[in-house]
Amino acid sequence: MSEFKQLVFSGVQPTGNLHLGNYLGALQKFVALQDVHECIYCVVDLHSLTATLVHEDLATQTRGIAAAYLASGLDPKKSIIFNQSRVPQHAELAWIxxxxxxxxxxxxxxxxxxxxxxDRENASLGLLAYPSLMAADILLYRATHVPVGDDQKQHLELTRDIAQKFNNDFSAKIAELGIGVDMQVGDEKVSGFFPMAEPLIDGPATRVMSLRDGTKKMSKSDPSDLSRINLSDDADTIAKKIRKAKTDPLPLPDNADELKDRPEAQNLVGIYAALSGQTSADILKEFGGRQFSDFKPVLADLAVTKLGPINGEMRRISADPAYVDSVLRDGGERAGAKAEETMKMVHEIVGLLNN
Structure with missing residues (x-):
């Protein structure tokens, strides 16, 4: 039997502005991955309905995420870029x-x-079933790797559970059709239709924290705009937010181990490390013993240098919605072809009559 072809899938919800945490934890990695893997990157607009059913302008928000993808360096010729609702098989597989x-x-x-x-009884069924749709997003393309943050790792583990149960429940039919693929599950080599997707979690700042509270993740939903650096922020706003970022009164330490009980210091050093491609230890060799009043301006300059071009490119791309739509439409057609192939086999496995 053959083995699964390596394929990367990930997606971002079109809710709120993308921020530095999204860039360092996701977009920067997406760009690097497209040079070594087949990649599919989705704007998961159906998922956004679980957070807010009624959006002020979901279409504009969807285009905004796509523009951020493109501005960050994703190439629609190298990767498939599309919005989830263009491919109805996502919802169909989610139901199964x-x-x-x-x-x-x-x-x-x-x-x-x-x-x-x-008040769980008042939560939407969609919110409860969110991980099932996420599993469908990944497994519809039989993706083998998913770049995820720590907060999504549990959902990926559930995706693996769903894939394994489907493979087990329909093992006889999969064998009969001869469409099983060999894979390693723990110490055992088994065959199945859906892969056990692996998480890709690496880098010095996979979890960027709030600039106002180093114990909380940087979030689009935080009521304080000062808690995050948005990719849409201009240079002056970026510098202001870093200048106002919460810190403690001590100077930066010489040793990275001493950052563990200093969440705000650890966060700022981690951001610098991720933006510069260095380690926290490298940063502290230069700035250890110095005050934040010395460190913050240098961090602000680095952030502006790295994010400024992305901000400008986002504005340029967003000003041409017809171009963004063409990218999403082309990506949707390419993704749809793969999805249709998968669902045709799923129908055969489950026994759904559609000939």
Whole structure:
């Protein structure tokens, strides 16, 4: 039997402005991956409905994420770039996975608990089933690798659980059709239709924290705009936010281990390291023993140098929505062809009559 062809899939919701954390934790890695893997990058507009059902302008927000993809360096000739709702097979496979997944699995998802809060009975069914749609996003293309942040790792583990249960439940039919693929699951070599997708989590700043509270993740939903650096921020705004970033009164340490109990210092050093391509230890060799009043202006200059061109390119691309739409339309056609191939086989496996 053959093995799965390596393919990377990931997506970003069109809710709010993308920020520095999205760039360092996701977009920067997306760009690097497209040179060594086949990559599919999606604007997951269906997922955004679980956060806010009624959007002021979902189409504009979707184009904005696509523009950020392109401005960051994603090449629509190297990667498939599209918005999720253009390919209806995402929702179709998600329904099948809703029947594979168990309610107990969904109830254990940390993100569901956090977003639903105490009034779980009032949460939408879509919010509960969010991980099932995420599994469909990945497995529709039989992706083998997913660049994810720590907060999405649990969802990817559930994707693997869904894939394994589907493979087990339909093992006889998969064998009969001769469409199983060899894969390694733990110490065992097995065959199945869907792969066990692996997370890609690396780099010095996969989790960028708030500029106002180093114990909280930088977030699009934080009510304070000073908590994050948006990719749409101009140079003056970036410098202002870094200047106002929360710090402690001590100078920067000489040793990276001494940052562990200083979350704001650790965050700023981590941001500098990620933007410069260095390690935290490298940064502290230069700035150890110095005050934040020395460090922040240098960090601000670096952030402006790195993000300024992206900001300008985003503005240029966003001013031409017809071009953005053409990229998404072309990507949707290419993604749709792959999705149709997968779903044709899923129909055969499950026994759905569609000939």
């Amino acid at each position: 996975f809703n029947c594979v997944a168990r309610i107990g699995w969904m109830n254990r998802m940390t993100q569901f608990k956090d977003k639903a809060g105490k």
